[in-house]
Amino acid sequence: MPDKIKWGVMGLGKIAGKFAADLILSENSLLYAVASRDIDKAKKFAAKHSAVNYYGSYRELAEDPGVDIVYIATPHPLHYENTMMCLENNKAVLVEKPIAMNYKQAKEMTDKAKEKGVFLMEAMWSRFIPSIEKALEIVDSGEIGEVIYTKGDFGFIGDPDPEKRVYNKKLGGGSLLDIGIYPLYLSQLFLGTPEKIQATARFSNTGVDSFLAALLEFKNNKKAFIESSFEFLTPTEGFIFGDKGFLKLHTRFHHTTKISVYHYEDFARDINFDLKGNGYYYEIESVNKCLNEKLLENPKYTHSDSLNLISSMDKIRKIIGLEYDADN
Numbered sequence: 001m002p003d004k005i006k007w008g009v010m011g012l013g014k015i016a017g018k019f020a021a022d023l024i025l026s027e028n029s030l031l032y033a034v035a036s037r038d039i040d041k042a043k044k045f046a047a048k049h050s051a052v053n054y055y056g057s058y059r060e061l062a063e064d065p066g067v068d069i070v071y072i073a074t075p076h077p078l079h080y081e082n083t084m085m086c087l088e089n090n091k092a093v094l095v096e097k098p099i100a101m102n103y104k105q106a107k108e109m110t111d112k113a114k115e116k117g118v119f120l121m122e123a124m125w126s127r128f129i130p131s132i133e134k135a136l137e138i139v140d141s142g143e144i145g146e147v148i149y150t151k152g153d154f155g156f157i158g159d160p161d162p163e164k165r166v167y168n169k170k171l172g173g174g175s176l177l178d179i180g181i182y183p184l185y186l187s188q189l190f191l192g193t194p195e196k197i198q199a200t201a202r203f204s205n206t207g208v209d210s211f212l213a214a215l216l217e218f219k220n221n222k223k224a225f226i227e228s229s230f231e232f233l234t235p236t237e238g239f240i241f242g243d244k245g246f247l248k249l250h251t252r253f254h255h256t257t258k259i260s261v262y263h264y265e266d267f268a269r270d271i272n273f274d275l276k277g278n279g280y281y282y283e284i285e286s287v288n289k290c291l292n293e294k295l296l297e298n299p300k301y302t303h304s305d306s307l308n309l310i311s312s313m314d315k316i317r318k319i320i321g322l323e324y325d326a327d328n
């Protein structure tokens with residue numbers, strides 16, 4: 001049995017806590033070190049999640065020779081510099097979504113990972129959720145026929161505090177990059193890369209998209225519709241329509257525990273799933289497998305997948321007129 005993979009966690013906010021709780025469920029993983037800008041916060045986080053070491057700066061984590069891979073859970077505008085620092089130190093990286101603020105940054109990151117011969121992956125955890133794997137399997141079996149259209153929405157009431165991440169432009173706020181990325185990924189997973197995009201948005205007084213809707217067109221006139229919102233709650237469901245039937249991914253679709261399979265002539269069946277921990281367990285196990293096999297990319301979620309996704313988001317932002325500091 002291979003040694004446990006020694007994980008580091010950088011940026012100890014909300015998602016880092018959920019991820020660390022799932023790391024403990026993974027028998028192949030060890031939470032080796034955590035890093036915050038605040039040493040006391042790091043010490044408390046390390047005690048809560050039984051981390052071996054803790055640091056009061058990100059650099060110390062990136063330079064720790066004992067760490068195999070760093071999970072980066074800082075706000076989006078920091079993903080680029082935090083990832084580059086880790087890669088420069090020959091550390092493998094799992095970086096939260098979105099991989100970066102724009103395609104240019106993401107391309108530099110994936111190029112750097114290749115140059116250094118180091119594993120890099122965007123933490124698109126949906127790809128590894130058992131129900132999503134099942135949806136792919138059903139589509140591949142031909143049960144719902146040829147996929148023609150996907151639809152997905154993701155909406156919640158965002159914390160209105162302009163200093164907090166969701167509405168704060170300096171912290172990469174806005175619904176597209178934060179949650180619209182999930183229905184966009186659903187379309188990419190089942191239909192590929194869009195050839196044409198239409199989009200519309202509502203903006204908050206902090207200058208970010210509080211609501212976004214986009215219609216995407218793919219090869220052979222296939223379509224997808226996506227919505228994201230911080231202004232109102234939406235059902236947060238996903239649909240994959242084929243020419244023989246469709247799949248409904250129940251809320252929240254991006255880590256759903258229930259799929260309904262419909263044939264057009266009659267209702268077919270529901271499939272229920274158990275989710276281990278918070279659902280991050282599955283991407284953790286997949287990344288561990290890649291590291292044990294000395295892979296530089298995850299074949300289930302490659303650099304190209306990330307680059308296609310961020311490229312579509314760049315295009316949508318251009319249409320709605322949303323620019324961040326990183327674009328200039």
Ligand SMILES: NC(=O)c1ccc[n+]([C@@H]2O[C@H](COP(=O)([O-])OP(=O)(O)OC[C@H]3O[C@@H](n4cnc5c(N)ncnc54)[C@H](OP(=O)(O)O)[C@@H]3O)[C@@H](O)[C@H]2O)c1
Binds near residue numbers: 038165
């Ligand atoms: N996969 C998922 O399900 C999921 C869910 C939520 C969020 N995310 C992604 O994870 C990332 C973090 O989201 P979150 O909700 O965990 O955010 P959060 O609670 O605000 O935590 C972000 C952490 O980043 C660090 N940080 C470094 N510079 C910062 C700055 N200038 N301002 C604020 N924080 C700074 C802080 O950690 P220290 O104080 O310890 O340095 C902070 O606690 C985002 O990119 C988001 O898209 C993913």
